[in-house]
Amino acid sequence: MTESKRVEALESADRQTQEFLAVLAHELRNPLAPIANALTLLARKPTTDPAEIWVREVLTRQTGQLGRLVEDLLDVSRITRSALVLDRRPADVRAILRHAADASMQWFDERRQSFSISLPEERLMADVDEVRLSQITQNLLHNAAKYTPDGGTVELGARREGVEIVIRVRDNGIGMTPELLSSAFELFKQAQQGLERAQGGLGVGLTLVQRLVGMHGGTVQARSEGPGRGAEFIVRLPLRAEPAIVRPQAERPATSGPAGGARRRILVVDDNRDAAQALRLLLESDGHEVQVASDGPAGLAAARQYRPGVALLDIGLPKMSGYELAQRMREDPALKGTLLVAVTGYGQMHDRARASACGFHHHLVKPVEFGALQQLLRETV
């Protein structure tokens, strides 16, 4: 085989691996949404049976873990295909870090680790994608918890240094060898684990952190004085140059009443029947009225007859895509008041643009987090 043939073969194998990863992550993600929603529903039923409580906790925790792995895998594959676009806006990094820390508390609690956060009085403004910066921070916090024995300590801090915002995640855990320090950011790289793979994981977390930080124009660095001596990860992001214009958030009157606010008539169109059914039950238990359809034409017929206040439309529908369904609904004067929400497995910007071009008012990314949907319903009354 000539050199160029060999290179070509390698490149094609790499492309196939990438495509396989993308499809794999995507296919794993679809069943996760109904499972997560079904669990939320189950959690609403009061129970005192200790065995049942335990089973629920295990299912919820493990599904969350599976969901995070799949999301990470999907993101790495998006980044490799240049399909991940940041949604950067001026934001106070302190608020994002606090939020990421809140979301990580369970890991520290489970291991009885003490966690502290130290942030300055001054605002730390940067042009960031909030979701991604939170993901970066949570990945580092998760690693810190994972690679630190029970009872250890983890610290998160941030401060301004010149024209940079410096975020530090430090633990007093198992530490890293110089060899691992120089390679930990590589895809699928993990320290040698025993056959039992007690730590688990895929070795994508730090790759993702590095790529996402890089896309923000920043850098990330790992430090450790050696095995047993803890580790520190330092993220540097460019500080936002000009003073930020503070746009006041639109004041929304606090809604009272049931968890979902006012009672709405909602149409759910999704060909994944389990996903649709789980969503229906959750919405109904919030006091809403719900109808379900499982393909485009059935969705259109149901919309015309039912005249929903809100329509949650899956995009990848059989017979007629969610985009087309939205357009057809937009064209119908009787459905002028219907709020159209796209529910898609693809979170990229171009999909959002396409969705709003087709008349969608909002866009939710699968798996739909029920809390986010509740908020949307409250805010759009």
Ligand SMILES: Nc1ncnc2c1ncn2[C@@H]1O[C@H](COP(=O)(O)OP(=O)(O)OP(=O)(O)O)[C@@H](O)[C@H]1O
């Ligand atoms: N805080 C830390 N202390 C010690 N070692 C760490 C720390 N963070 C990461 N490492 C080492 O770097 C490796 C790569 O980390 P990375 O987050 O990419 O993967 P992972 O945690 O093994 O799996 P994943 O994040 O995909 O679930 C880890 O397997 C671990 O050996």
Ligand SMILES: [Mg+2]
């Ligand atoms: Mg990790």
